[in-house]
Amino acid sequence: MISNYLNKNRIKVPLDSVNKNEVIGELTDLLCNSHGLHNRDEIYDAMVKRERDMSTGVGHGLAIPHAKIDSIEIPLMVAGISPGGIDFESVDGRPAYIFIMLLSPTDSTNEHVRILSELSMILNSQEARSEVLSSSNSREFLSVIKSHEESL
Secondary structure, three states, X not given: OHHHOOOHHHEEOOOOOOOHHHHHXXXXXXXXXXXXXXXXXXXXXXXXXXXXXXXXXXXXXXXXXXXXXXXXXXXXXXEEEEEEEEOOOOOOOOOEEEEEEEEEEOOOHHHHHHHHHHHHHHHOOHHHHHHHHOOOOHHHHHHHXXXXXXXX
16 A cells, blocks of 8 residues: 555655756655665666656656665655646656655565556546645645545
8 A cells, every 4th residue: 555655754745846856856855864764866866867768757747756776675655746847758748746756676576566556546546636736735645645545
């Protein structure tokens, strides 16, 4: 369940960033701070490299930057909302508003794909995306995710 990876300290509403690289940096900082990680540059570089290979802006206002590194043992996640939207080179050419960053161990392909799939199932719903965007704080964001994952 996605809510197993998120808590109110791992969600930022609103994000301060105004462009793609700033979002990746801000979410990387949140990931490091909320999980006690000290390898910010490694994580940031892995995320940026993944974005260069192919944008993780999946469309419908959603971006799921994700990468894998060797120096962690379990998948880690953070999230945020940019009310004004950010050009994330999304497949539909529209700005992204909801950002969920996933960092997984290099050898956790099955779990990484399962988490991405569950995120897609939840946020494929226009209703879920609208409710997330209406969240005024991290608790509301998490509550929306929990309510929609229960219906899977």
